[in-house]
Amino acid sequence: MRFIAIILLFLSTFLNAQNIKKLSEKHIEENGVQIIQEYKTLLSIPNVAFDLPNINKNADYIIGELNKRGVETKLLRMVGTPPIIYGSYPIKGAKRTIAFYVHYDGQPVDKSTWTNDPWEPTYYSRAIYEGGTPLSFPTSFDEIDEEHRIYARSTGDDKAPIITILTALNLLQANKIKPTSNLIFFFEGQEEAGSKQLQQYLNDNRELVDEIDLWLFCDGPVHQSRRPQLVFGVRGVTGMEITTYGPNRPLHSGHYGNWAPVPGQLLSELIASMKDDEGDVIIDGFYDDVEPLSDTEIQAMKNIPRIDEDLKKELGINNPEGTESYNERLLKPSLTIRGLSSGNTGKLARNVVPSTATAAIGMRLVKGCDPEKQKDLVEAHIRKQGFHIVREDPDNETRLKYSKIAKVTRSSGYPAARTSMDLPIIQSVIGRAKDVAGEDLILLPTLGGSLPLYLFTDELNKPAIILPIANHDNNQHAADENMRIGNLWYGIKLMSALMTIDK
Amino acid sequence: MRFIAIILLFLSTFLNAQNIKKLSEKHIEENGVQIIQEYKTLLSIPNVAFDLPNINKNADYIIGELNKRGVETKLLRMVGTPPIIYGSYPIKGAKRTIAFYVHYDGQPVDKSTWTNDPWEPTYYSRAIYEGGTPLSFPTSFDEIDEEHRIYARSTGDDKAPIITILTALNLLQANKIKPTSNLIFFFEGQEEAGSKQLQQYLNDNRELVDEIDLWLFCDGPVHQSRRPQLVFGVRGVTGMEITTYGPNRPLHSGHYGNWAPVPGQLLSELIASMKDDEGDVIIDGFYDDVEPLSDTEIQAMKNIPRIDEDLKKELGINNPEGTESYNERLLKPSLTIRGLSSGNTGKLARNVVPSTATAAIGMRLVKGCDPEKQKDLVEAHIRKQGFHIVREDPDNETRLKYSKIAKVTRSSGYPAARTSMDLPIIQSVIGRAKDVAGEDLILLPTLGGSLPLYLFTDELNKPAIILPIANHDNNQHAADENMRIGNLWYGIKLMSALMTIDK
Numbered sequence A, B: 001m002r003f004i005a006i007i008l009l010f011l012s013t014f015l016n017a018q019n020i021k022k023l024s025e026k027h028i029e030e031n032g033v034q035i036i037q038e039y040k041t042l043l044s045i046p047n048v049a050f051d052l053p054n055i056n057k058n059a060d061y062i063i064g065e066l067n068k069r070g071v072e073t074k075l076l077r078m079v080g081t082p083p084i085i086y087g088s089y090p091i092k093g094a095k096r097t098i099a100f101y102v103h104y105d106g107q108p109v110d111k112s113t114w115t116n117d118p119w120e121p122t123y124y125s126r127a128i129y130e131g132g133t134p135l136s137f138p139t140s141f142d143e144i145d146e147e148h149r150i151y152a153r154s155t156g157d158d159k160a161p162i163i164t165i166l167t168a169l170n171l172l173q174a175n176k177i178k179p180t181s182n183l184i185f186f187f188e189g190q191e192e193a194g195s196k197q198l199q200q201y202l203n204d205n206r207e208l209v210d211e212i213d214l215w216l217f218c219d220g221p222v223h224q225s226r227r228p229q230l231v232f233g234v235r236g237v238t239g240m241e242i243t244t245y246g247p248n249r250p251l252h253s254g255h256y257g258n259w260a261p262v263p264g265q266l267l268s269e270l271i272a273s274m275k276d277d278e279g280d281v282i283i284d285g286f287y288d289d290v291e292p293l294s295d296t297e298i299q300a301m302k303n304i305p306r307i308d309e310d311l312k313k314e315l316g317i318n319n320p321e322g323t324e325s326y327n328e329r330l331l332k333p334s335l336t337i338r339g340l341s342s343g344n345t346g347k348l349a350r351n352v353v354p355s356t357a358t359a360a361i362g363m364r365l366v367k368g369c370d371p372e373k374q375k376d377l378v379e380a381h382i383r384k385q386g387f388h389i390v391r392e393d394p395d396n397e398t399r400l401k402y403s404k405i406a407k408v409t410r411s412s413g414y415p416a417a418r419t420s421m422d423l424p425i426i427q428s429v430i431g432r433a434k435d436v437a438g439e440d441l442i443l444l445p446t447l448g449g450s451l452p453l454y455l456f457t458d459e460l461n462k463p464a465i466i467l468p469i470a471n472h473d474n475n476q477h478a479a480d481e482n483m484r485i486g487n488l489w490y491g492i493k494l495m496s497a498l499m500t501i502d503k
Helices: A002-043 A052-068 A155-174 A198-204 A263-272 A295-302 A308-315 A371-384 A396-401 A424-437 A454-459 A485-498 B002-043 B052-068 B155-174 B198-204 B263-272 B295-302 B308-315 B371-384 B396-401 B424-437 B454-459 B485-498
Strands: A072-076 A084-089 A097-103 A122-124 A149-151 A182-188 A214-217 A229-231 A236-245 A334-343 A356-365 A388-390 A405-410 A442-444 A464-466 A482-484 B072-076 B084-089 B097-103 B122-124 B149-151 B182-188 B214-217 B229-231 B236-245 B334-343 B356-365 B388-390 B405-410 B442-444 B464-466 B482-484
Touching (some): A002 A052, A002 A424, A002 A485, A052 A072, A052 A182, A155 A482, A155 A485, A263 A356, A263 B263, A308 B396, A334 B356, A371 A388, A396 B308, A482 A485, B002 B052, B002 B149, B002 B424, B002 B485, B052 B155, B097 B155, B155 B482, B155 B485, B198 B454, B214 B424, B236 B263, B263 B356, B371 B388, B482 B485
Parallel strands (some): A388 A405, B097 B214, B214 B464, B229 B442, B388 B405
Antiparallel strands (some): A122 A149, A236 A405, B072 B084, B236 B405
């Protein structure tokens, strides 16, 4: 019996691996026109998070489509916030549960900057910026080209995954293929508004989410090189503001210049002391907690295309910070002067010694770095430079007591998250994704940007990875957001494959 | 005959020295009520430079008063600008000509911030901020106290000198004392609007101003220690803006932070490189051209009260720039970060690597420093730090060519001016001022602030000194501008004395 079970498992795995891509392609060919129509219908419902009536229309529509496919749904609700659609598709005998996270809300729009109405989807021969022209929506599969694009808000960010998931369910059912895991669909309605209640939703529904063994975040664009990618982590984020002090009121720069301390000078000296000539941070301990990459991750890094030269040309940069490649730099915590202010510059500049100077410092964190400890290190450095640290603007007594004073206002923040590529379940996901994406698939240890993925990896203690499907030039958050049809097809293949990973 | 002449000269000098103070005091006692009334009348005429109808009323009134005292007047006019009142009081046999510069315009007012209407003079028992209460204007000299104050716009800045000059003419005439110099009264009407046409006025009337041997600038307050002072110079002023560059558009600090160059970091490093830990400028050659003080000036410096501790307490400063005293610091050129800007700070701060960072740099100059050369030195320093200097925002080609780029926008400016205390005519002025001010008189080599005095000292090549009479707390340029009666009396004595310096 045991032997036969192993043979069957092998066969089913082999068949899936061989067939799911072909089955998907056949399904797309037979249903492509209909898939695009359903996608268009979904895109026609405005979905800005604060527009609750329309948000609810989106939720109702999506629930209807899930129910049609046999998914049990419930709405997780908190008063005044967009609900979370929680869909459950239990598989008899499945030993694990995989959740697909998607957000059905989108960024607000400024219609004046769009070529067409963002809530009336339009169909183009290719990207508008590449000379695409409007076409009628296709009525037969022959009319469809992979370079065609659909323009509407949330095409890429983040309604495409919803359509691809719904289609994947259809095609598995049509081919009588049973998913290999219990499936959960966790569709959030306020990601673009900051996911402010996400943690609360997770806490309030712990019994629902605790059963989930793997979170798949269906969001974001593929790699700038256009190659498909899986992303295993994000950087964390925190920051602080530092204010330095001169005289207690702005002084005439003639009567006092060369005597009154200049806060912009003090601030500049402090900032300059934080980095070396290469742009590396020289604050004691700043890189100490960085968790090194595993061998698998190191191997994966070698397979990521180097885009440095293209980026430099595009962004007008001769000399980036640091000596490593762009990809390697994202694996280190960052310290960025995102704002400076003191007195005025330009036409408003006055002949004063200003009273204060302020720097807004943004910090990105990588796996291993604690947001609070990282800020402690910066504060220790500020003290080492001779500054007395205060939390409020100093009174005159404090000013008279200390030769250099810095007010430090710490931002909150959250840590990085990174899921190991070595976990068996992740190896299965990688293998299955390669079945549809090919060996070209990029395995990116971390994004440079930040998402609160730690809520899942650290709070819920579950592996979580990001599955981007949108084209890299999908204009997410901006005007003329769009989805390339080829990427939509890729999404359908990927979802189908991940619903049927090795048992 | 020659011997007799010398005896007479000696006697007249001796008599003047002994008597002018007493004669002034007697005249003030006999005419104080009337002097204050005339002052009040003058102060009642609004005098903002752009208010030409009222400016002309001021000029008409002042001309009338000058004419009454036998001064020949003419108005130097340029279309659309406040005229200069040019009064001439030639003295038979006088071998030199002294000009009294005053400005009859005043700063604009924001009435809402004044205790009383700035154009309806009020009389107070003492300074309002010290608890002074309103009084009726005095009707007899017994009612007048030196601590009394008159409140109105331009009381101190700069109508008091006009009244003291008019009174000094009265008292000399009443006592049949002949001035020892030809007197010129050069009353400007747009000093508070920037004296934009002053140079043109001087050029256009060169034959009138070339005959002047000494310029006395009657303006400004006495020393912070309340002691009377003569001021022999001003610092010059110039400056520049420096912009450093990151990516050619603001980038997401997550996706690019730690790789994209940060303009605020580059700017901070550049600024930090300009000064040492003490706050002294370490740009090569920055202090090289400073003209050293003469022995007389060094001696005068020793007699200036040290106000550092009071200033530090008042301004909340523990550690001023440099190791010298406040007075000594003003004798060096300055470099002040008067403004910084990059991205945003506070609530507007965004998660970006900004595209640019800008510093507005103010520079004060002392005698010997050329404004253009001083800026050249800063530019040489910027280049030494590895920056390629541009004059306009760089295009992409330029950005790709140079690792560090700084746009430098030079301000115009003008040099410092300082009149030697050792000139015989200046020694006479000092001696005479001491007759009325006592040995307490402060001889200040330079103000920290800037005035275009170089137009007189360098362009006309004539000695020029500043004679402040207003109380140090006269609130010039601000609300509740006022004049202390004791300072008004001091002004009358000083003007009388200076009209009768040694022949």
